[in-house]
Amino acid sequence: MTTKDLILQASLCLFNQEGFETTSARQIARVVRISQGNLRYHYPSKEAIGQQLFDQFYREYCDILETSSAQKHEVSIADMLDTYLKLFTLYDEYRFILQDLWSLTRSLPAIKKTLQLDYEKRRAALAELLAGLAAAGQLETPDSPGLFEAIISQQLFLGECWLSHSGIYFEGEPEQEIxxxxxxxxxxxxPYLTVPGLEALMEYAREHAGTFQPEFYQLIQFHFDRRPSHESESI
Incomplete structure (x- = not known):
């Protein structure tokens, strides 16, 4: 592993644990066991390290979305959950980015610009997944085109804010958190899943037994029971 790799590895760990703003170049150099002059030789500032880590994160993020959207026209609930499990795991690996996003974008305006310019790309990738679910018969096709847009906005918002919420309220193992x-x-x-979609979701949840809360299974059953033709059935 090169010195630059060691610097990135140590910085990521410190940023995740201590926060981007409170971590100093001196701390990074101490962990890597190099002088501050040597650190500046590889990266002129802490901000340059933060930008490099963000670029690394964002390449991986885009790769996951592009791989998912290129797979097939029809998408199952399992496909979508596997994709977003990868994304949430990636968020957790680079958790300082979402936890410190506001302060990070003030220190590194290029990150803010990247996120703003790429916002529609992320919306389009999620829209493709929802359209794939509908094509597979697992998601209702909305009467209003604005419904998908509203769902996408809510999911993007949750995706970008969950780590800040978790940092305050969640106590437990990282896998449980995700x-x-x-x-x-x-x-x-x-509320918009079809009966086959609800059945597929329940199957996925059962395959990952122990990682979802009991209330999650109950909510799936509740929505299944609300379908008029399935009042006496269960999944």
């Missing part, structure tokens, strides 16, 4: 907020993300879709 699953807990993935649940909240899926709940935004729950």
């Amino acid at each position: 699953r807990r907020y993935l649940e909240q993300w899926v709940l935004l879709l729950l």
Whole structure:
């Protein structure tokens, strides 16, 4: 591993634990066991390290979305959840970005510009996933085109804010944390899933037993029971 790699690795750990603003170049140099002069030789400032880590994160983020959208026309609930589980796991790996997003964009305006310019790309990728679910018969096709837009806005908002909420309120293992907020993300879709979609969601949840809260299964069953032709059935 090169010195630059060690610097990025140590910085990511410190930024995640201590926050971007409170971490100093001196701390990074101490962890890597190099002089501050050597650190500046590789990265002129802490901000340059932060930008490099963001660029690294964003490449991985875009790769996940592009791989997902290129797979097929029809998308299952399992496909979508697997994609967003990867994204939430990536968010957690670079958690300082979302936790410190406001202060980070003030220190590094290029990050704000990237997110603003790429916002429609992220909306389009999520719209493709929802359209794929509808094509597979697992999501109702809305009468109003504005419905998908509203769902997309809510899911993007949750996706960008969950780590700040988690940092204050959640106590538990990282995997539980990711699953807990993935649940909240899926709940935004729950009222619009078809019976096959609800069945597929329940199957996915059962395959990952122990990682979802009991209330999650109950909510799936509740929405299934509301379908008139399935009042006496259960999944």
